Amino acid sequence: MARDPLQRLIDQAAAEGWTALDLGRNQLRKLPPEIGQLTNLRQLNLGSNQLSTLPPEIGQLIHLRQLDLRSNQMRMLPPEIGRLTKLQQLDLSYNQLRSLPPEIGQLINLQKLDLGSNQLSILPPEIRQLTNLQQLDLFNNQLQALLPEIRQLIHLQQLDLSYNQLRALPPEIRQLIHLQQLDLVSNQLSVLPPEIGHLTHLQQLDLIDNQLRALPPEIGQLTHLQQLDLVSNQLSVLPPEIGQLTHLQQLDLVGNQLNALPPEIGRLQKLEKLELYGNQFEDPPPEIVWEGTQSVLNYLRQQLEQGKDYVYEAKLIIVGEGGAGKTSLAKKIVDPSYELDSHEVSTEGIDVIRWDFELPDGTVFRTNIWDFGGQEIYHATHQFFLTKRSLYALVVDTRQDNTDFYYWLSIVELLSDSSPVFIVKNEKQDRHCDVNEGQLRGEFNNFRETLATNLKTNRGLDEIRRKIQQYITDLPHVGTRLPKKWVDIRRALETDQRNYISLVEYYRICEANGFTHQADQLQLSEYLHDLGVCLHFQKDPILKHTVILKPEWGTAAVYKALDTKEIYDNLGRFTRTHLDIVWSDDEYADMRDELLQLMMRFKLCYQIPGTDDQYIAPQLLSSNKPAYNWDEPPTLLLRYRYGFMPKGILTRFIVEMHKFIAGQRLVWKSGVVLNNGSAQAEIIELYHKGEIHIRVCGKRPKDLVTVIIHEVDKINDSYDRMRVNKLIPCQCDLWQAGDAPQFFPLNVLHRFIDKGQEKIQCQKCFEMVDVRQLILGFSDPVYDPEADKNDYPPLAESSSFHPENCKDSWPIQTLQDDPMQRIKLFDTLSNLATSDFEKLVFALDAPRGNLGEASTPQGERVSRLLDWAKSNIGCGLDTLENALQAITSNA
Structure with a gap:
């Protein structure tokens, strides 16, 4: 805003007795002294300008209640600031202040003071005079210590000290008895003072990214605490007193050095979110941790009730x-x-x-x-x-x-x-x-x-x-502590000579050992299932009624079917009649339906759609590719290249996608042709090369390829340590003419982007190709399960997303992240169209299997994507933000 218009505006405001004036975002470099004429002002917004100082006349605005100076270039405040004794809110965030004048202490009615993102290394002692202050924001400064005078801010409710260099908190912190929120993210705290226990009204305590090795027992006195965030510290143990935080709703312990949780956490009945990944837990066992918050709480509660026993x-x-x-x-x-x-x-x-x-x-x-x-x-x-x-x-x-x-x-x-x-x-x-x-x-x-x-x-x-x-x-889990009755029941089951029992009989054994709560009984059976001690598929409508006590008996039965000469000679095709013969012995007679279902759970066979009693085991199919016509040139090509390819990936894929098999006949041991009515895809496994080749053609090829990518990625993600990369072809005309194109590894394309390289040379056409267009061009349209449902048969039920199929953890990154960046990204991603979100997942090569199906709530998928991006195996929030901008700008 030029000076003359500004002067006219000030004159008008003075003449009319304005009580509010908004001069924000006007590129002001200087404020004229005439500003002092506006003595009726209650609110003055000067935010997002280029002011480096204020005129002394600012002190004449004696009725001012709110003064906004955020996002300027202020290096100092004039002493006259102290005359604004009626000021209630003062925002000085995102400036360049190195110190505050002593006169700041004269603002005795100040309730909110925001000094975030400045260069303050110390606060003036006069800060103690702001006894009406309720909110003090000091995030992202250079504070190394707090003055003892902080104790006199007895009405303070919110104190933000995040992103400073604090090594300790003064004992005087105990006087802030009305404090409800205390933010200490990214400091250098190695210990909390016992006086922290006096902050009994505290509801939120954020200690992310410090150097805490332990918590004081007094933490248990914070009985109104609802959120405790301890991500990225060095905690190796938690005090049992943490079980006294009866109002706690969220406890985040990601990225510490914990191997056990105190059983007292089992008392926290209001706890809804317990984040534990990035630790090396032995107690609770990892299998319990993977199941989520309620399973962990149930486990710890049972330890409290039953005591512990040890498993060698x-x-x-x-x-x-x-x-x-x-x-x-x-x-x-x-x-x-x-x-x-x-x-x-x-x-x-x-x-x-x-x-x-x-x-x-x-x-x-x-x-x-x-x-x-x-x-x-x-x-x-x-x-x-x-x-x-x-x-x-x-x-x-x-x-x-x-x-x-x-x-x-x-x-x-x-x-x-x-x-x-x-x-x-x-x-x-x-x-x-x-x-x-x-x-x-x-x-x-x-x-x-x-x-x-x-x-x-x-x-x-x-x-x-x-x-x-x-x-x-020497194995790390040896000597694991478990609830005592868990150990007793495990011993009872392992000494039982039967191959299987009914679920009702399992309940009876539990009750005979004093283990009476059905939810606890099912948690134990799930834990034993995860360990391989027994098999109990609780979510399977057929298998959930049976507990297989001897997994080797079940697998022997399955292999007996696959080894049968008649089924082998029939290239994997069989009926229930075949299985009746294979499983004719008395030990199998009452379990034939369950054993067939077990084969399908293991992805060893599928039922041919449209038939009542015909099944195929893909690993026994012919190695010869059937004859078929491919009339159109492929519209899309994609490859997967594995560092090491385990056997069975393609057979699992065939089972998952069997409803799409073209004519239910174009399938062989190392390949399959899929058709969804609007596109056709050929998927071939070249095991000797460690590759899967995919080509797709048709009216809407990207719809089908998105489903294929989702299923292959889900299988790949089920292996924690899988080394695999997607290969994307150059979009030149050579491969359209039948020549093999140049394929670019997706991770290489990402490295080009990270290094600021926008182009990469194709070694076939020798053209310089736009890297972002290679990635985004391939992932443009996506499969939407809600659109054109008539065009697509439903996927197999087993392809639905379950949290237990997720990886056990993503290692926590030690690099500092800006929490505001994550918040902004979360808001943007949550409102992103499903198609654009899927585009982003593909472009980043994120582990799709961990994010959920399209039907999973968007907020949950976004949270998982952000967690992955921040992890050591992720791309980082900056890369995610750049990819998001590229996608939305092309929308």
Whole structure:
């Protein structure tokens, strides 16, 4: 605003006795002294200008109640500011103030003072005179300490000290007895004073990103606290007094060093949100933590009610090629005197053998030895049983040259969260072989060593047994504390000789052990299911009524069907009549429906749509691709490239997408053609290359490809440590003419954007291609399940999103994030159209399986996306914001 118009406006305001004047966002560099004529002003807005100082005449506005000076360039305030004794609100945020004049203390009626985002390193002692102050904002300054005079601000209700350099809080903080909100985000606090317990009206305490190693017991005195945020500290333990915060609704402990929670948290009946990822919990066990807030609270409550017991038990999982000697090793571990049987039948599926040994203190340690069938047909289901928190042994037959070390060590690393693994060289007839241990250690951090034995003579067997005892007792979960009745019931179930029991019988066993609440009983069965102790699919309409006590019995039944010659010769096609014959023994007679359902839960088969009794097991399909016509050139190409590709990805995909299979016949062992009525897609797995190739054509190809991407991503995301990248083709004309295009890894394109590189050269057409258009151009339209429902058959029920399918955690990032940036992003993303949100997810290569379906509430999906972006495996909020701007600008 030019000076003359400003002068005329001031003259007019003076003549008419204005009580409010808004001069915000006018690029003012200087305020004329005539401003002092406006003695009737109650409100003056000077925000978002370029003012570096105020004229002394400002002190003449003695009736001023509100003064807004935010977002200017103020370096100092004139002493005359002290004359504004009726001032109630003063906003000086986002300026360049290094100090405040002593006269600030004369504003005795001030109720709200905002000094955020300045350069203050100290407050004047006169601040103590602002005894009517209710809100004091000092975020993003350079304060290293608070003056003791802070104690006299006895009416203070909100105090924001976030993003400063505070190393401690003064004991005088105890005097702020009316404080309701205290924000200490991103300081350098290593301890809280005991006096914090005097702030009994506190409702919100935010301590994100400090250096706290412990909380004082006095924290339990904050009985009105509703929100306690302790993200990114160094807490290794919590005081039991935290259980006294009976009004607590939200407790965020992400990114600390906790391995246990005090049982007293189970008393917090009003707690709705308990965030725990980014820790290494043993108590509660990770399986309970994954289930969410209520499961954790129930678990801790039961610990309080029942007391604790300890579990000394673990799995030894033996893997390797068929015929390598896995079963012989398992039996020799249990009984060294066992005589080898030269005609021993190879394991079908899984055998489980129990081995007990004593610890030095006399405690009996139970080892469950899982002997896996090594045949190719069993590989697709390894993911269901190669569990975390186990010890692995890879058995190698030294007479054979058929052990794929890379496959077995990779699959253990991928599925077991890097559980320790050692190699056993089964030196039959004392034939030796070399193992390049140095190379294996370089590639696999969980590889321990190689041990050799001749199982016929027992040479080396004692050393193997000793090493197993050493490694397995060192597993982090050994000695886990559990509610006592959980341990009692687990022992009762494990000693039960039956293969399965009804859910009603399970309830009876629980009640016989004094465990009477049905919700607690189901939580226990879910925990035992997650551990692989039993199988209980609570959300399956058929399987939920049965608890399979011996998982190996269920899997043996499944493999018995897949190994049947008639089904094999029929290329995986079967009916219930086939299964009646396969499962004709008495042990299966009453469980045929459940076992078939178990096969479908394991994604081993699907029912052919439109039939009453015809099923297909995709892994038994023909390897030959059926003949079919592809009349149109592909409109879209996409590839997935895996660092290591576990077996069974495509067969799982086929089961998930079977309702789209073209004519229900264009499917083979390594590929499938899908058709949704408006587009057709060919998906082929090239296992030897570690790739999946996708090509799509039709009227609306991007609708179909979005569904395909969603399903493949969901499968990939079920593996915590999967290394996979999407490859996007150049949009040049070469591939339209039939030539292979240049494919760009999506992660490389993201690195180009991060480095400010807008172009990348295609090595086929040699043109410079716009990086953002490559990403956004591919992800333009998306599948919307609410639009044109008649065009799309419904997806399989099993494809719906469940929280338990999420990864257990995203590591917390140590870099400082601006909480205001997250808030703004949340607001923008929450109002984003579904199509644009899906575009963004694709462009960022975010883990779609963790975000939920399109039907999941948008706010929940946004929160998950922001959590991922901030994590160590995420893209960062800045990259997310840039991608969002690119998408919305192209909308």
